[in-house]
Amino acid sequence: MTTFWILAAGLAGLAVLFAVTPLLLASLKPAQDPATASQADTDQAQLNLEIFRQQLAELDVDLSAGKLDQTVYEAARRDLERELLQDLGDRDPLTTVASQPSDHRTRRLPGPAVTALSLLLAIPVLAWAVYGLIGNQALIPQLEQVAASGGAGQARGQNELPPLDELVARLEQRLEQQPDDAEGWMMLGRTYFATGDRERAQSALARAYELDPNDALIVMAYAESIATNNDNQLEGRPAELISEALELEPDNPTARWLAGMVAFQRGQFRSAATTWRNLLEKMEPESEDAAELRTLISEAEQRAGLPEEARAPRVAQAAIPSDAADTADTAGASDEAPAPEGPPTGVNPAEQQDADAASASAEGNELNQTRAAGKTAGIQVQVALSPELSGRLPPNTPVFIYAKAAAGPPMPLAVQRATLGDLPLQIRLDDSMAMMPSMQLSSFPEIIVGARVSPSGQAMASPGDLQGETGPVSSDTADAVSVHIDQVRR
Incomplete structure (x- = not known):
């Protein structure tokens, strides 16, 4: 005024x-x-x-x-x-x-x-x-409020994202007025994931699936929510949903990649290798995803007992860029997985089924015995955020803390989830978090420990994430491993 x-x-x-x-x-x-x-x-x-x-x-x-x-x-x-x-x-x-x-x-x-x-x-x-006579003094305070809110919006825009709580409130209010908006329910579910509210995320995505079961993205998101709330197990309903997604979009690369992952978890290594080989043919040969996939194929073929000359060329872990490994650093914590594809050409289906079943049974028994025996070898991890990066994101932004093999498959050996407001914190990563006995912390002499702050709330790494990793450390070290988040992913 x-x-x-x-x-x-x-x-x-x-x-x-x-x-x-x-x-x-x-x-x-x-x-x-x-x-x-x-x-x-x-x-x-x-x-x-x-x-x-x-x-x-x-x-x-x-x-x-x-x-x-x-x-x-x-x-x-x-x-x-x-x-x-x-x-x-x-x-x-x-x-x-x-x-x-x-x-x-x-x-x-x-x-x-x-x-x-x-x-x-x-x-x-x-x-x-x-x-x-002709002026309107009531407009002056209104204009001042608009200017003030515009300044606040600009300041918030410099921080890149509004608070997740505000996004949740907006979506909930919109869905009260438009309860049949399937895409809105999917967005609300993913936002719940970002805030760490997994149960409400599953409920929202179930509603989206009920409204539009023919949208492959919604089907896969629903499968992800079920797996996340079931100790990250892809077997059962998540695999069925991913099979539905593949029927809707047979060439969906994410669904096909996860189809191989489900087969790998089941111990059906030849089926996993076949699924991934078919996907590899459609990738750029020199891409990071292709390098990661070749590593997974080689690992699956090795576990399937294929002779060396029949295996896919294995890419040395040291040659894989760190960004490529990041794309799988939280695969055990989320993402969808359809049912596996059939056995490779030239293999008797009955023999393949028997071999896969026996392998899966052995893997499952070993894993259950390991968990029942209380074998929880692991390491202590201290995670802190660099002061230069503090204040950029809301406190409820998800943080994924993981360990992966220094030389071996890029899949995570153990994953824990926290929020940015929890930092600094100390947690324990151990063998009880493994999805299969052969992929435990104690199975590898050296590991790499990392932490990644995900503004999108997604498990897959993306530009704008804040991250930090250690160099190779011994998997049986008694000392706490320090992870300093001091980089912005480009």
């Missing part, structure tokens, strides 16, 4: 300045000297008299020459005499003053200074009166 009145006063002052300046300049001109004025009037009278004489002489010449008769001559002479008398009377100060009424001799028009003073007062008063 104060700013408005200051601007209004400034504009009124500017208008007064334009109107008053010429009048003030006129009032500053020096007055004419009376003697000078009298001399000027005398000179003008002599000039008029000389002109009269010349015109009268011309009339006399015309009369003598016979160009004019006596009557016209007399009329023209009287006109000249009348004009001369009038000019001489106007120029005579004494005659002029004497001929004017007495009140006219004392009355004068307002001077420039008086007019300027009048405008100085009149313009602001008139402006105020006009604004009072």
Whole structure:
């Protein structure tokens, strides 16, 4: 409000300045000297008299020459005499003053200074009166509120994301008005995941699946929520849902990749390798995803007992960029998985089924025995956020803490989930978090421990994530391993 009145006063002052300046300049001109004025009037009278004489002489010449008769001559002479008398009377100060009424001799028009003073007062008063008639003072506080909210929105935009709680409230309010919006329910479910509310996430995604079971993205998101709330197990309903997603989109690369992962978890290694080989043919050979997939194929074929010459070329872990490994650093914590595809060409289906079943049974028994025996070899991990990165994201942003083999499959050996507000914190990663006995912390002599802050709430790494990793450390170290989150993923 104060700013408005200051601007209004400034504009009124500017208008007064334009109107008053010429009048003030006129009032500053020096007055004419009376003697000078009298001399000027005398000179003008002599000039008029000389002109009269010349015109009268011309009339006399015309009369003598016979160009004019006596009557016209007399009329023209009287006109000249009348004009001369009038000019001489106007120029005579004494005659002029004497001929004017007495009140006219004392009355004068307002001077420039008086007019300027009048405008100085009149313009602001008139402006105020006009604004009072057609203006709207109630708009001023509203405009100030809009400006303030705009500044807050800009400051929040610099932090890249609004608070997740605000997003949840917006989505919930919108879905109250549009309860049949399947995409809205899916967005709400994923937002619940980002806030760590897994049960409500599953309920929201179940509603989305109920509204639109023919959307592959919704089907896969629903499968992910079930697996997350079931100790990250992809067997059962999640696998069935991913099979439905594959029927809807047979060429979906994520679904096909996860189909191989389900087969791998079941111990059906040849089926997993076949699924991944088919997917590898459609990838760019030099891409990071292709390098990771070749590693998984080689691991699956090795576990299936295929001879060395029949296996896919294995990519050394040291040659895989760290970003490629990041794409699977939380595969055990989330993501969907359809049912596996059939056995590779040239293999008897019955033999393959028996071999896969036996392998899966052995894997499952070993895992159950390990968990029942309480074998929980692991390490302590201390996670902290760099001060330079603090304040960028809301406290409820998910943080994934993981361990993976320093040389081996890029899949995580153990994963824990926390939030940014929990940092700094100390947790334990151990063998009880393994999804299969052969992928335990104690199965590898050296591991890499990392932590990743995910603004999107997704398990898959993406640009904008905050991350940090250690170098190779011993998997049986008794000392706590420190992870410092000090990088922004590009």
